[in-house]
């Protein structure tokens with residue numbers, strides 16, 4: 001009987017650890033995730049590749065398999081928000097890195113707006129990144 005109680009106590013302790021573990025995981029906030037430009041400046045022209053990285057700021061780790069559901073690239077930084085260009089997602093070459101193809105028809109500041117879902121997290125990552133198209 002004594003050993004049975006002992007086993008129960010151990011089981012309870014293990015459950016306790018599991019609950020604590022998942023509570024820590026749930027604490028990872030969608031605000032901890034951030035897109036960052038890999039290249040701040042890209043030469044203006046057709047079919048340019050824009051590379052961004054999605055990281056978890058809390059852990060510093062790259063975040064693979066995010067679902068990017070919205071993207072827009074326009075010249076809002078130059079007061080030309082109506083000057084938008086098509087953004088095409090491209091295959092990724094490394095985990096946590098996302099690539100897009102776009103035509104940067106004019107030199108100056110371009111704003112890339114991204115909306116994404118991260119696996120296992122509620123809410124959405126929404127970032128606006130400003131890159132410079134050089135002449």
Ligand SMILES: [Cu+2]
Pocket residue numbers: 075078080083106108
């Ligand atoms: Cu423009």
